[in-house]
Structure formats: C-alpha cells, structure tokens
Amino acid sequence: MSEIALKELLYKMADDQLIQGHRNSEWTGMGPLLEEDIAFSSMAQDTIGQSLALYNLLHQLGESDPDTIAFTRNSTQFHNCVLTELPNKEYDFSLIRHFMFDTAQAIRYEALTRSSYLPLSQLAIKIRGELRYHTLHANTWIKQLGSATDESIERLQKSLLYALPFALGIFEESPYEKEIIASGIFEGEQKIKEKWLTQIQKIISQTRLTFPDIDLIQPVIGGRTGKHSEHLQPLLDEMSEVFRIDPTTEW
Amino acid sequence: MNSLDPRVIRLPKIEQEDIISPKIPLDQFGTFEVFVEPKEGKPFQHEGIVHAPNLEMAYILAKEAFTRRFTCTSLYVVDTREVYVSPMTEGENNAYELIPDAKESLNEKTTFEIYHLIKRGKQHVHQGHVAASNPTEAMAIAKTIYNKGKTVFNIWAIQSDKIRFTTQEEKDLWVTLPEKKFRDASDYKGGSKLKAFLEKEK
Amino acid sequence: MYGGGNTFEGIKTDSIQQEDPKRLAEFESRIDRGEKIEPSDWMPALYRKQLIRMIEQHAHSEIIGALPEGTWITRAPGFKRKMALMAKVQDEVGHAQLLYSAAETLGKSREKMIDDLISGKSKYSNVFNYPTYTWADCCFISWLVDAGAIVNQLANAKGSYGPYCRALDRICAEESFHLKYGHHCVIHLASGTQIQKDMFQEALNRWWPPMMHFFGPSDKISIHTDVLMRWKVKMGTNDDMRNQFLDMYVPKIWELGFTIPDPKLGKNPETGRWEYTEPDWEEFKRVINGDGPCNKERLEVRRIAEERGRWVREALKSPQAVYVVPLA
Numbered sequence: 001m002s003e004i005a006l007k008e009l010l011y012k013m014a015d016d017q018l019i020q021g022h023r024n025s026e027w028t029g030m031g032p033l034l035e036e037d038i039a040f041s042s043m044a045q046d047t048i049g050q051s052l053a054l055y056n057l058l059h060q061l062g063e064s065d066p067d068t069i070a071f072t073r074n075s076t077q078f079h080n081c082v083l084t085e086l087p088n089k090e091y092d093f094s095l096i097r098h099f100m101f102d103t104a105q106a107i108r109y110e111a112l113t114r115s116s117y118l119p120l121s122q123l124a125i126k127i128r129g130e131l132r133y134h135t136l137h138a139n140t141w142i143k144q145l146g147s148a149t150d151e152s153i154e155r156l157q158k159s160l161l162y163a164l165p166f167a168l169g170i171f172e173e174s175p176y177e178k179e180i181i182a183s184g185i186f187e188g189e190q191k192i193k194e195k196w197l198t199q200i201q202k203i204i205s206q207t208r209l210t211f212p213d214i215d216l217i218q219p220v221i222g223g224r225t226g227k228h229s230e231h232l233q234p235l236l237d238e239m240s241e242v243f244r245i246d247p248t249t250e251w
Numbered sequence: 252m253n254s255l256d257p258r259v260i261r262l263p264k265i266e267q268e269d270i271i272s273p274k275i276p277l278d279q280f281g282t283f284e285v286f287v288e289p290k291e292g293k294p295f296q297h298e299g300i301v302h303a304p305n306l307e308m309a310y311i312l313a314k315e316a317f318t319r320r321f322t323c324t325s326l327y328v329v330d331t332r333e334v335y336v337s338p339m340t341e342g343e344n345n346a347y348e349l350i351p352d353a354k355e356s357l358n359e360k361t362t363f364e365i366y367h368l369i370k371r372g373k374q375h376v377h378q379g380h381v382a383a384s385n386p387t388e389a390m391a392i393a394k395t396i397y398n399k400g401k402t403v404f405n406i407w408a409i410q411s412d413k414i415r416f417t418t419q420e421e422k423d424l425w426v427t428l429p430e431k432k433f434r435d436a437s438d439y440k441g442g443s444k445l446k447a448f449l450e451k452e453k
Numbered sequence: 454m455y456g457g458g459n460t461f462e463g464i465k466t467d468s469i470q471q472e473d474p475k476r477l478a479e480f481e482s483r484i485d486r487g488e489k490i491e492p493s494d495w496m497p498a499l500y501r502k503q504l505i506r507m508i509e510q511h512a513h514s515e516i517i518g519a520l521p522e523g524t525w526i527t528r529a530p531g532f533k534r535k536m537a538l539m540a541k542v543q544d545e546v547g548h549a550q551l552l553y554s555a556a557e558t559l560g561k562s563r564e565k566m567i568d569d570l571i572s573g574k575s576k577y578s579n580v581f582n583y584p585t586y587t588w589a590d591c592c593f594i595s596w597l598v599d600a601g602a603i604v605n606q607l608a609n610a611k612g613s614y615g616p617y618c619r620a621l622d623r624i625c626a627e628e629s630f631h632l633k634y635g636h637h638c639v640i641h642l643a644s645g646t647q648i649q650k651d652m653f654q655e656a657l658n659r660w661w662p663p664m665m666h667f668f669g670p671s672d673k674i675s676i677h678t679d680v681l682m683r684w685k686v687k688m689g690t691n692d693d694m695r696n697q698f699l700d701m702y703v704p705k706i707w708e709l710g711f712t713i714p715d716p717k718l719g720k721n722p723e724t725g726r727w728e729y730t731e732p733d734w735e736e737f738k739r740v741i742n743g744d745g746p747c748n749k750e751r752l753e754v755r756r757i758a759e760e761r762g763r764w765v766r767e768a769l770k771s772p773q774a775v776y777v778v779p780l781a
C-alpha cells in the first residue's frame with residue numbers, strides 16, 4: 001500500500017468533515033427551534049470530532065499535528081469537496097446539504113468498516129451509531145418538510161437542485177483510486193456514489209420532491225485538488241483568526 | 252447588520268414588517284414527555300419535555316436535548332396528552348388509595364406502562380406494565396400489583412403503543428458518548444499548568 | 454446564565470390577602486418543611502406570577518447568552534477550544550430549553566415567552582448587552598460570568614418549585630464543565646505570551662463593571678421582598694450573592710497575576726465581607742432599559758433567527774396540535 005494514496009484519502013475525508021462541521025456550527029444559537037438547534041450542534045460536534053480522529057491518524061503517519069494542519073493551511077491546500085464550504089444560506093439548503101453529505105458519510109464509513117487499514121476500520125465501526133443518528137435525523141427532516149407545505153416543498157426542491165452538482169463532487173475520484181481499491185483500503189468513489197444515489201432517491205421518492213435526471217447534471221469537481229470556490233478562504237481566515245495571532249503558543 | 256460578530260454580519264436582512272403578519276398559533280408545537288434508561292436493566296426515568304411537531308420528530312429531538320451528556324442506554328418519548336395522571340398526594344397519603352378498586356372489564360385489553368413518583372420533588376420512574384382496557388383500569392390493576400412498600404405520591408399510566416421506543420438496531424446511538432470528553436469537566440484540569448505558572452511567578 | 458437584578462422590583466403583595474388562608478397556610482408549611490411545590494399543587498397567584506417572571510428571565514438569559522460566546526465558535530483557536538465552545542454554547546441553548554419548559558408548567562406557553570422576549574417586554578441578564586471584542590472576552594464569560602451564574606443557580610436549586618429545581622440540577626451539572634473549561638482557557642492566557650496576558654487583562658477591564666452589575670442593585674437600593682424569600686423564590690439578597698462570588702473568584706483572578714480595575718476592592722477582615730467601589734447603578738438601569746451597547750443587536754438577532762425558522766415551524770405544525778401544559 002502506498003502511503004501517499006492513503007494520506008490522500010484521509011485528508012479529503014478529514015477536510016470534508018472539518019469544513020462541514022464548521023459550517024453547521026454557525027447555526028448554534030440561531031436554529032429554527034430550540035431542540036433542533038441542539039441536535040444540529042451535536043451533529044456538528046460529531047463531525048468535527050470525526051475529522052480530528054482522521055487528522056490524528058495522519059499525524060501518526062508523519063503529518064503535522066491536527067491543529068497545525070487544520071488552522072494554518074490555506075484554501076489551495078484543502079481537499080474538501082466544494083459542497084461543504086458553501087455558505088449556509090437558509091435552513092432548507094443546510095438541511096439538504098446535511099442530508100446529502102451525511103448519507104454519503106454513512107455509506108463511506110460503512111464501506112470502511114471492511115478497510116484493510118485497521119485504524120480506519122476501527123474508527124468506522126466505532127462511529128456507526130453517530131452516523132445512524134445523523135441519517136435518521138436527516139431522513140426524517142427531509143421526508144417531513146418535503147411533504148409539508150407548498151413553501152417547504154418549493155424551498156427544498158430549489159435547494160436540492162442547487163446542491164446536487166456540488167454533492168456529486170463528493171465522489172470526485174482520486175489520482176490513486178485504483179491503488180486504494182486494489183489495496184483493500186477503500187472500495188472507491190464510484191461504488192459509494194451508486195449506493196448514495198439509490199439511497200438519496202429512495203428518501204426523495206417518499207416526499208413530494210422530484211429528483212432530476214442525474215445524467216444531465218454536471219458535477220462540480222476540483223475541491224479534491226485544491227480548486228475551491230471563493231467561499232473557502234474567508235472561512236479559513238475566520239477559523240484561524242485567533243490561532244494565527246500566535247500559532248506557536250497554547251491557547 | 253453592523254456587528255463585531257461575523258455570523259451576524261452574514262445574516263440576511265429581514266424587515267420588521269414581516270413580523271406583523273400574525274403568527275400561526277402553536278408556533279412552538281405541542282409537547283412530548285421524554286424518558287431515559289440510564290443503564291441496561293435500570294428503570295426508565297422521566298427527564299423532561301421537548302416541543303416537537305410529531306412523535307418521530309420528538310424522538311429525534313429528545314435524543315440530543317436529553318442524552319447528549321450523561322451515559323445512557325435507551326430513550327423513549329410520548330405525547331404529553333397520552334399520559335394519564337393520578338391525583339397528587341403528600342405526607343403519608345398514598346396516591347393508590349385514591350384509585351378505586353379494579354372492576355375487571357371484558358373489553359379488549361392493551362398494555363399500559365406504569366410510573367411511580369416516590370419522592371416529591373423527584374421524577375417519575377417506570378415500574379412495570381399491566382394489561383387493561385383503559386387507563387383507569389390500568390391504574391386499578393397496578394394497585395393490586397405494584398402498590399407495595401413505599402408510599403406513592405403520583406401514578407402515571409401510558410398506553411405502550413403510543414410510545415416511540417428505541418428499536419433494537421438503534422441501540423448503538425449512544426456508544427461513543429463516554430468518549431466525548433470534550434463535554435466533560437474532567438477534561439479541563441488546569442492544575443499542572445497553573446502550578447507551573449505559580450512556581451515561575453514566585 | 455442568570456443574574457439577579459430587577460426581577461422583583463416593585464412587586465405588589467396585596468393579592469396575598471385575597472388567598473384562602475387555610476390553603477395558604479398549608480402551602481407555606483410545605484415550603485417550611487423543605488418540600489417542593491409541584492405544578493398540580495395549589496399555589497398563591499403571586500407565587501405563580503413571580504416564578505414565571507423569574508424562570509422566564511432566566512431562560513431568555515440563556516438563549517441571548519448564547520450569542521456573545523457563540524460568535525467565537527467559528528474562531529476558537531484549535532480543536533480543543535472549538536469543540537468545547539460548541540458544546541458549551543449548545544448547553545446554554547439547552548438550558549433555555551429546560552427553563553422554558555419549567556416555566557411552562559406554570560401556565561405560560563413557550564411561544565408567548567419568546568414573543569415577549571422579542572418585543573422587549575421581558576428582560577434578560579444585563580451582562581449580555583456588552584460586546585465581546587476578543588477571544589479573551591469570550592474566555593471571561595465562560596469562566597467568570599458562568600461562575601456568577603452558578604452562584605445564583607446553586608442557590609436557586611434549593612428553592613421551592615419542583616420543576617425549576619430539577620431543571621437547575623441538570624443545568625448545574627453541566628455548568629461544572631463550563632466553569633472548568635473557562636478557567637482552563639484563562640490559565641492558558643495567563644501563562645502564555647505577553648499578547649495573551651494583555652488580551653485577558655483588557656477583557657477583565659471591560660467586563661468587571663458589568664460583572665459587578667450581574668447580581669443586581671445593592672440591597673441598600675433594591676426593594677426587599679420578604680415574602681419571596683419566605684416562599685423560597687428568591688434565595689439570597691443581591692449583595693449576598695455578589696459577596697459570595699467575590700469571595701470565591703477574586704483570589705483566583707489575582708492568583709493568575711491579573712489586576713481587577715477597582716482600587717477599593719478588598720475583603721474587610723472584620724466583617725468578612727468584600728468592599729468595592731459602588732457600581733454605577735444608573736448605567737445598570739440605562740442598560741436594562743434598552744440603552745446598552747448591544748441590546749438592539751441581541752434582540753434583532755433573536756428576531757431574525759425566529760423569522761428565518763418560521764417557515765420550518767409552519768410547515769410541520771399539525772392541525773391537530775393543541776397546547777397542553779407539560780407535566781413536571
């Protein structure tokens with residue numbers, strides 16, 4: 001197994017989760033219902049916690065410590081998909097993104113429970129329950145809001161169409177795709193993308209939302225190789241505003 | 252909005268006029284009672300309420316509102332309106348004494364969960380279940396089975412099939428809870444750092 | 454988060470005369486015995502009214518209090534701080550949830566309470582009407598404002614109303630994390646670089662006056678509310694609470710090498726009580742009545758948050774829903 005291929009996988013997963021968790025944490029204290037505010041914050045904490053676990057694996061493989069990796073790189077060095085860095089907009093978009101992203105997470109980690117890289121399969125088994133909650137939460141909200149009022153259906157439909165090209169970018173293949181599959185570390189983006197599509201469509205079919213013809217949608221890729229939207233750098237600047245005052249001190 | 256808070260600066264502008272349109276009543280929804288099992292084999296205990304639009308959503312929202320911190324093994328919720336409540340007593344008076352004796356009815360029976368309050372000021376704790384055709388009968392039957400020992404100040408009866416239980420496969424929802432040390436005071440021991448600092452200052 | 458303050462100012466006790474003397478005596482003897490009052494028990498109208506007012510203000514303080522610290526979630530330095538602050542602010546939202554529920558058992562709906570907050574009819578703790586300029590302000594709140602809140606909350610947890618006490622027991626258990634986390638942050642600033650030390654000293658200079666206001670006006674000028682003390686609604690005077698806070702935390706602040714911006718501050722060895730420059734109660738009044746540096750922003754943010762969530766709530770509201778008072 002080549003270490004470069006493994007690190008590439010860990011980096012993109014960790015960056016995805018850090019940025020997604022960071023975005024979702026912006027809702028804390030401003031959610032649509034007190035109880036949902038709490039639930040959404042918990043999931044953001046889970047997601048950032050999972051990214052930290054991955055950065056720790058990278059650290060064990062010789063990369064810098066998690067704080068340095070997360071708080072001092074600039075946007076071109078981040079491997080997250082563009083979906084995660086998009087601004088929160090209104091709750092419809094935040095929910096749709098949560099639904100799409102966490103469904104992909106659940107499927108990805110389910111595959112990783114069989115990874116030949118033991119630390120990753122252990123992590124995947126451990127956080128199964130966390131991801132079960134995330135998808136239960138997402139599916140319930142989408143099913144309910146997707147079949148409620150004209151306004152909620154219209155909002156979700158719009159956000160679904162807007163998010164979809166970015167969501168397909170989750171599955172942007174790595175230059176080491178063949179290698180990582182051959183080594184048994186990960187079964188590859190193509191496979192989980194298919195499972196993801198089936199699962200997303202299954203939930204959407206239980207609502208009054210319509211799922212577009214997926215073949216006509218052009219995925220937004222580039223995130224995995226550091227090509228990001230204009231939204232990521234400001235996010236990172238904000239995230240590291242205090243840390244950068246003195247990256248060598250303990251805060 | 253002009254602010255020191257970057258999140259506030261990003262907020263969309265929403266004009267004051269919007270609020271004048273009357274809000275629908277029950278904008279915060281109805282309430283659901285939340286019960287938690289602290290340990291495998293320990294009885295479920297009443298913990299509080301969540302506001303939620305329906306039973307399934309109540310379950311999802313209750314999970315983080317009530318079980319994000321202390322370890323537990325299971326959770327369930329029920330609409331507040333499904334909880335049948337006996338009169339409340341105090342002192343030596345047992346609430347069961349105010350429940351008329353059971354008149355065995357021939358109607359179809361269903362299961363009711365029974366809860367006791369045995370210390371005023373504390374929470375209701377699950378006691379067991381009975382088969383009855385209605386809540387009054389359930390309490391009367393409970394009187395014959397569960398009224399022994401301690402004085403009971405208040406009894407609740409809830410029809411079991413109105414409850415959203417945790418399913419068998421959802422049991423893993425809480426497995427990583429003990430590892431979430433960042434939510435725990437024990438993870439913030441400043442002692443050694445403080446000591447080193449005080450030594451240096453001397 | 455909750456500070457004393459004008460919660461009980463100018464209450465009228467006339468209504469007690471209209472209460473049934475037998476029931477009133479039973480009610481009072483239950484409290485004297487140290488037993489809790491539950492929602493289904495008889496209670497004087499004044500007791501109900503003042504409890505609603507107090508618990509509601511406490512709940513508002515939690516949800517508004519999530520804002521000045523919440524703004525630092527996206528900027529917290531490092532994973533440890535980021536995750537802790539997320540969990541801490543989340544807890545404050547959770548405290549609001551628990552406290553609104555406790556107040557609801559007395560018959561005022563959460564919806565009505567939220568409306569009264571946004572319209573400015575209800576108050577919340579004054580301390581949250583001040584801005585957090587730097588990370589150190591956020592650390593000040595996590596450690597010392599929460600410490601002040603804990604002094605209040607521990608006292609109130611011994612009060613007479615069952616649902617409020619139970620909510621406070623849960624809250625206090627979580628607060629121990631807040632306090633330790635906040636102290637941990639400040640220890641790191643104190644033992645860090647000169648920039649870090651200065652950062653906290655400046656925050657301390659800014660926050661000390663609002664912190665002294667936190668417990669409410671001095672006993673000399675606030676109206677005494679014997680009946681509320683007797684009914685265990687109010688559990689200590691403002692000055693007692695303030696004194697307890699100073700006793701516990703001034704030495705800890707000094708220990709870290711910081712200077713508290715009050716030359717008169719010191720413990721009188723004879724009385725055992727702390728002496729300090731009289732806080733500016735005119736400013737306190739001005740801020741509580743809406744004229745603080747952040748009052749407008751705080752309420753505006755709450756209003757926008759409610760407005761943005763409205764379509765979500767409207768979509769999910771079932772036509773069969775009815776409001777019922779929660780049970781306990």
Ligand SMILES: [Fe+2]
Nearest residue numbers: 454518599602
């Ligand atoms: Fe607080």
Ligand SMILES: [Fe+2]
Nearest residue numbers: 454515545548
């Ligand atoms: Fe709090």
Ligand SMILES: [Fe+2]
Nearest residue numbers: 454599628631
């Ligand atoms: Fe707190």
